[in-house]
Amino acid sequence: MTWFGEKAEFMFNSEWKQYLLALFMVGITALVCLPFVNDQGYHIVSLILFLVVSVQATFLGVGPVFLAASVSSLVWNYFFIPPSLTFHIEKAEDILMFGMFFIIAALNGILTTRVRRQEKLAHEKEQRTHNLFVLTKELSGAGNVDEILGIAIHEIQANFHTESIFILQDGNNSLNTFGRLRKDIKLSKPEHQVAEWAFLQGRLAGAYTDSFPECNYTYFPLPGARISPGVVALKLANPFSDEQKKLWETYLVLISNALEREFLAEAAQKARFLAESDRLYKTLFNSISHEFRIPVATIMGASDTLISGEHSEKITQALYAEIFSASLRLNRLIENLLNMARLESGRLSVRLDWYDIHDLINKVTGDLMDELKNHNLTIDMNEDLPPARFDFGLMEQVLYNLLINAVQYSPPATQIILGSRFENRTMIIQIKDRGPGFPEEQLQNVFQKFFRLKGQNTGGLGLGLSIVKGFVEAHQGNISVRNRRNGGACFTVAIPSENPDISNLTIEEE
Amino acid sequence: MMENETILVIDDELQIRRLLDITLSAKGYKVILSSNGREGMVDAATYHPGIIILDLGLPDSDGMDILKKLREWFFKPVIILSVRNSEEDIITALDNGANDYLTKPFRSGELLARIRAALRISDQRDENPIIQSGSLTIDLANHTVYKYDELLKLTSTEFSLLSLMVKNQGRVLTHKYILREVWGFGYQDQTQYLRVFIAQLRKKIEDEPSKPQLLITESGIGYRFGQ
Numbered sequence: 001m002t003w004f005g006e007k008a009e010f011m012f013n014s015e016w017k018q019y020l021l022a023l024f025m026v027g028i029t030a031l032v033c034l035p036f037v038n039d040q041g042y043h044i045v046s047l048i049l050f051l052v053v054s055v056q057a058t059f060l061g062v063g064p065v066f067l068a069a070s071v072s073s074l075v076w077n078y079f080f081i082p083p084s085l086t087f088h089i090e091k092a093e094d095i096l097m098f099g100m101f102f103i104i105a106a107l108n109g110i111l112t113t114r115v116r117r118q119e120k121l122a123h124e125k126e127q128r129t130h131n132l133f134v135l136t137k138e139l140s141g142a143g144n145v146d147e148i149l150g151i152a153i154h155e156i157q158a159n160f161h162t163e164s165i166f167i168l169q170d171g172n173n174s175l176n177t178f179g180r181l182r183k184d185i186k187l188s189k190p191e192h193q194v195a196e197w198a199f200l201q202g203r204l205a206g207a208y209t210d211s212f213p214e215c216n217y218t219y220f221p222l223p224g225a226r227i228s229p230g231v232v233a234l235k236l237a238n239p240f241s242d243e244q245k246k247l248w249e250t251y252l253v254l255i256s257n258a259l260e261r262e263f264l265a266e267a268a269q270k271a272r273f274l275a276e277s278d279r280l281y282k283t284l285f286n287s288i289s290h291e292f293r294i295p296v297a298t299i300m301g302a303s304d305t306l307i308s309g310e311h312s313e314k315i316t317q318a319l320y321a322e323i324f325s326a327s328l329r330l331n332r333l334i335e336n337l338l339n340m341a342r343l344e345s346g347r348l349s350v351r352l353d354w355y356d357i358h359d360l361i362n363k364v365t366g367d368l369m370d371e372l373k374n375h376n377l378t379i380d381m382n383e384d385l386p387p388a389r390f391d392f393g394l395m396e397q398v399l400y401n402l403l404i405n406a407v408q409y410s411p412p413a414t415q416i417i418l419g420s421r422f423e424n425r426t427m428i429i430q431i432k433d434r435g436p437g438f439p440e441e442q443l444q445n446v447f448q449k450f451f452r453l454k455g456q457n458t459g460g461l462g463l464g465l466s467i468v469k470g471f472v473e474a475h476q477g478n479i480s481v482r483n484r485r486n487g488g489a490c491f492t493v494a495i496p497s498e499n500p501d502i503s504n505l506t507i508e509e510e
Numbered sequence: 511m512m513e514n515e516t517i518l519v520i521d522d523e524l525q526i527r528r529l530l531d532i533t534l535s536a537k538g539y540k541v542i543l544s545s546n547g548r549e550g551m552v553d554a555a556t557y558h559p560g561i562i563i564l565d566l567g568l569p570d571s572d573g574m575d576i577l578k579k580l581r582e583w584f585f586k587p588v589i590i591l592s593v594r595n596s597e598e599d600i601i602t603a604l605d606n607g608a609n610d611y612l613t614k615p616f617r618s619g620e621l622l623a624r625i626r627a628a629l630r631i632s633d634q635r636d637e638n639p640i641i642q643s644g645s646l647t648i649d650l651a652n653h654t655v656y657k658y659d660e661l662l663k664l665t666s667t668e669f670s671l672l673s674l675m676v677k678n679q680g681r682v683l684t685h686k687y688i689l690r691e692v693w694g695f696g697y698q699d700q701t702q703y704l705r706v707f708i709a710q711l712r713k714k715i716e717d718e719p720s721k722p723q724l725l726i727t728e729s730g731i732g733y734r735f736g737q
Contacts, residue, residue, distance in 0.1 A: 358720045
C-alpha cells in the first residue's frame, strides 16, 4: 500500500475502521440477543438491530451504515427468522418484514448521516463567515501597511495553518529591490525571482501550480483594482481543497483591497507633499530672485559708475556706501537662507555653554552699528546679570534678526528698547519698537515662513522671524509678540537657564 | 618698518586673493599669494613672511594640517581666514597655534587692524615685565596692577587671569586654554567660572564694564586682550 502515500493510507485505514466497527456492533448485538430469543421473540430482535443501525447513523459514514443495515438484515434472517441458521423464510409476512427492515434501516441510516453532514457544512460555513467578518473588521481598522500585514499573517496562520510571506511592490510597480519584505524572513534568490514572475504576470506560481512547481512556496499575486500591491507566498503542506480555495480567494481580495487602499493613500499623501513643496519652492525662488537682484543690481550699477568715469568726491563716497550696504544686505540674505536650511535639515545642534548676556548684546549691537545709527537704542538691563546657558551663535542670530526687524519697521529717530532680565530661572530678552506693530488678526502668523505684511516693502524673504522662532525653540524656549499700548511691537524671548554652579569656586581674599 | 612687512596669503579663492592683494599692497605690505597648501608651505619657507593669512578650507589639504606643519618652524603670527559656522574649526586652529581669526565675509578695515595688532605683538616680544595698556599698567614681576595710577586690589586668580590675557595681548585665547592655564586641567569645561571671573575683573579694570574695551569677548570662542 506504500504507493498511496502516507496520507492516503491513513484515510483508507480510518474508513476500514468504520466498516469494522459497524460489523462489530451488529455482531455483538446479535450474539447478545441469540441466547434470549425463542421463535416467538424474533420480531423484538429486529427492533434492537434497527436501534443499533440508527445509533450508528449518528456517528458513522454512509458506507458503514449501509453495510450495517445490510448485514444486520441478513443476520436477522439467518439466525433469528425461523427456520434458524438458514436464509430461507417460510412465512410471507416475514419476507415482507425482512424487506421492510432492510429498506428502513438503510434509509434511516443514510438520511441521518446526510443531515449530519449538512449540519457540519452549515457550521463550517458559519465559521468561515465569522472568520471573514473578523478579517474584514480588523483590516478596516488597520492604520498602515505594517498593521495590515500583521493582521493578514496572523489570520492566515489561524485559518489556513500556514506561514505566509508578503512581498510588496516598491511604489514603482517592481519587486526588484526585494520590495517591502518582512525583515525577519529571507527568501532565496530563485524563490524571489518566482515571486517577481508571479507579480509581473499576475499569475499563480510555485508549489502545486503549473509554473515553477519545484518551489517551496506557492505565490499568489495580490489582485488590485488599480495597482497590485504585491505577492503573497504560502508554504502549503497540501494543495488547497475546493472549499479552501474559495475561502482563500476571498481572503486574497480582502487583504489586497486593504493594502491597495493604504498604497493609494500613501501616493495621495506624497502627491500632496510634492504640491506643497512645489509651492514653497516657487515662493522661495520668486523671493530669492527678487531679493538677490536688488543688492546685486546696486553693486553692479554703483561699481560700473565708479569704473566708468571721474566723479566728485561726494558722489564717489555715496556710491561706495551704496555698494557696502548692498553687500551687507546680500550677506544677511545668505545668512538667513543658510540658517533656514540648518533648521529645515533637522540637524540643528544646540551647543549650550555659559555666556555673559552683555557679551551677546554687545556683539549684536556692534555688528548692527551702521543699521542702528539712525535709531535711538536703549539698553535696559541690570549690570549684574548672572551668566546664562545658551548657544551663542544661535542667540546671536535671534537677536540680530529681531533688532534688524525693529530697525526696518520703525521710523528713524524712534526709540528701540532692548531689555534683558532673569525670571524664575528663565532668561528673558525683550525688544520693543515704535513701528506700526502688527494687525491683531495677523499676530499669530508673524512667525510663519515667508510671512510678510502686505504693503510693506522693507526687503527680506520673510524668513527672519521664522528662524528666530526655530532657534528659540531649539533652546526649549519660546517667543511671543504683542502690540504695545502706544504703538509698536514687543517681542519677548524666554530661554530656560539654570543658575550657574559655581559652588566649587573657592572664595578668595583680596 | 612694519609697513614693509611681507604677508603670505594662502587661499584657494581667486577673488579673495585678488582683494587681499589690492587691499594689503595699498597699505604698503609686500604680498605673496598661494592658492593651495603645498604651494603655501614652499612660499613660507622661501620668503620668510612676517605674517601668514591662512584659509582653513583648502583644496589639496586641510588648512589645519598646514597650520600644524607651519608651527613646527614658523613662529610669526598666523591669522585664520575661514567661512562662518565653523566655530569648532576656529577653536581647534587657535589651540593649534593660530594667533587670530576672521570669518568670511569680513571687512577689510577689520583685517588690517588685526594684521597691525599681530605684527605689533610679534615685534615687541621682549621680556619687559611692565605692560602698559590704555589706562592700565600691569607689573608682571611685582604682581601689581594700576589703573590711572591707582593700585587695584585683585585676587590671585583674577591676577593670573589678567596676566595670562595681557601676556598674550591681541591674541585670541580659547575658553579651554584659559581655564587650563588659570585653574588647571580638571577645569577646562567649567566655562561658568570663567564668565564669573571675567565679569568681576571687568568691573575692576574696565571704564565701562558692560562695554568692555580691554577684556574683549570673541563670541563662542574665547577672549582677547585689546589695546
